Amino acid sequence: MKRTTGYLAAGALILGGGGCTVDGGIQNHGHLRVVVTEICDVAMASCNPPPTADAPLPPNLGDVDEVWRFTAEAMDDAGNLDANFNGAARVSMNPGAVHLVLQGGVEQGRNIRFAAGHAEGEVLLTEMFGPTRLWVEDIGYLPAEPGQTPTCSNGVDDDGDVVNDFPNDPGCAYADDMTEEPGTLLTGVSQVIAYELPTLADVQGYSATTPYKAVAVRIKTTAPSQVVVTRVSPNGFFVSDLNEPEYGHMYAYNFNAPAGMRVCDRLTMLGGTVSEFFGFTEVTFPSYDVGLWNPGGATCAIDVDCPSGDYCRLGGCQPC
Known part of the structure; x- marks a missing residue:
């Protein structure tokens, strides 16, 4: 994600989504708001609102895939949409396993792409049980498109920090990363999606x-x-x-x-x-x-x- 991630201001060091201040406090710099809107079968033939704790879904034993539709928005420290937030963020879940994310029918790996602070897509997942949440985090990863030479594999110190490419440059999340800039570490988790505990x-x-x-x-x-x-x-x-x-x-x-x-x-x-x-x-x-x-x-x-x-x-x- 191409954004300024560190600066000195008013005696405080700000790092990513949350920074440590000189007096030991936490400086808030926004978050990602993540909402799961529907739970669907893998064929997308049947979609329902997310289950509640009073009527949880049975545990997923990893033998079937499910699809969650979700939205994600970048919010600034005042709680407003941050339209300057663009790029990709990593999608994971706990507990469970993410197979891939789709946006408009296009596979995005395990990433979701933001435009003007907003993103929406579908995530294919399995092995959920108990209280489950979707996790979205800006780790500074912008995957290269087919045919592109990744910035983190081109042998050049693109961001001028003396080190270059993956795994030497700390701003390179993976070898196919298109930016050596670190992420903002802005993070968001969804509401609890209720599944029963496994027996x-x-x-x-x-x-x-x-x-x-x-x-x-x-x-x-x-x-x-x-x-x-x-x-x-x-x-x-x-x-x-x-x-x-x-x-x-x-x-x-x-x-x-x-x-x-x-x-x-x-x-x-x-x-x-x-x-x-x-x-x-x-x-x-x-x-x-x-x-x-x-x-x-x-x-x-x-x-x-x-x-x-x-x-x-x-x-x-x-x-x-």
Whole structure:
């Protein structure tokens, strides 16, 4: 993006979209306003407004692509449209994977092109789950057109900063970048697009490997899912979803035995990074909360309600 990105003014150093001032504050220099307007199937045969938290879409397991229509606008520090903002910005999402962006039916890689501060397009994506947002950021990348010699690969110091071309010039995002100027780093995220969390079976995958390899996930533990601990080991614990008897089982590698956890404990929250370990899907670096069983008016609510030496699990006081 061709814009001035650094200057000294009133004792403050301004860098890109937000700069550090001499007194430790943050100087605001605008942002990108991103709005997802429709969710469509890949054939564009059916489009609907974005889902709400009360009616989320099912998790996308990476086996189908979806299309989001969206708009993006560059806003100045007063909240007005910045018509001087032109060029391209990078499109990504979290969680999920972006395949490509289209504008007017023309593929733009994973970029969206602005004209007079405005851009709109369609993004092809997959692997969404839970609260998902679209992310647009000006990283200073202007991809070369076919037949053009990229500025970041021409052997010339085009911006006069002593270094030239990718990867030496910090203003070159990629080798096919048409500018050695750094981006403004103006950034925007969309509203939350609501998807359900994946179940244990979804994360395990219904084939040889997980659809979420090397992805940090939070796993669904609310009804109808019932995630319980089935074994505690010296390095972690095994869990099962009682609602998914075939595929709803997994090992959580915790590096040590989780303190205080017992077999039949119910987990009210479970998350971590999914990995494949010698053909077995597991969750590493797990985060979890242990809840209490209390179905149908159990005789105890918490451990302190039980006699000494007993604990509250499975709907009643149990011996340790």
